Amino acid sequence: MFDFGPGPSFPGGGGGFDFMFTVVPIIIIIGFVFMFGLIVYSIITHFRNARAPQESAYAKIVAKRMDVQSHSNHHHHQENHIGHTSTSSHTYYYITLEFGNGSRKEFLDVKGLYGLVVEGDAGYAATKGDWIVAFERSAG
Known part of the structure; x- marks a missing residue:
């Protein structure tokens, strides 16, 4: 052709x-x-x-961490030849629990518990798969 x-x-x-x-x-x-x-x-x-079924177990909070993920996009405007970059970020919060048998597992905080608990807190943790969905601190 x-x-x-x-x-x-x-x-x-x-x-x-x-x-x-x-x-x-x-x-x-x-x-x-x-x-x-x-x-x-x-x-x-x-x-x-x-x-996943919701499970509850007695556990101790042994660690907390944040994972900040940033994304940048560069935009170029054809008519005025000016470019700009937009940046967005998302923060994921993780809480690591230690269970009575000594095993540890890190869970993604999907319910905003990160700011309500501190390392060393012990109590009943409710989990769904890889998510922590509730934590009830014990009095002792």
Whole structure:
């Protein structure tokens, strides 16, 4: 239909290898597949935790940590050639419990307990899968 002639090739190369039309699409496809897989994994993990039975056990809080994830996007406006970057972040809070048998497990705080408990608190922890959903401090 249209013949644009031979594409550019690398200097000293064998000719015919067009980087932009051969390698770049493969990199883009791999990126999309990776992002799609990450989204599917997140959805499956969310539903697995939401459907897990709620369990309650006596435990001690042995650690707390925050995980701040930032994302930056650069926007370029064609008409005035001015670009700007927008940044968004999300903080995830985790609480590690130690159970009576000495085992420890870190749980994602989905109910805002992080600011209400301190390391060393002991009591009954309610968990659903990988989530901590309640903590009732014991009086002793």
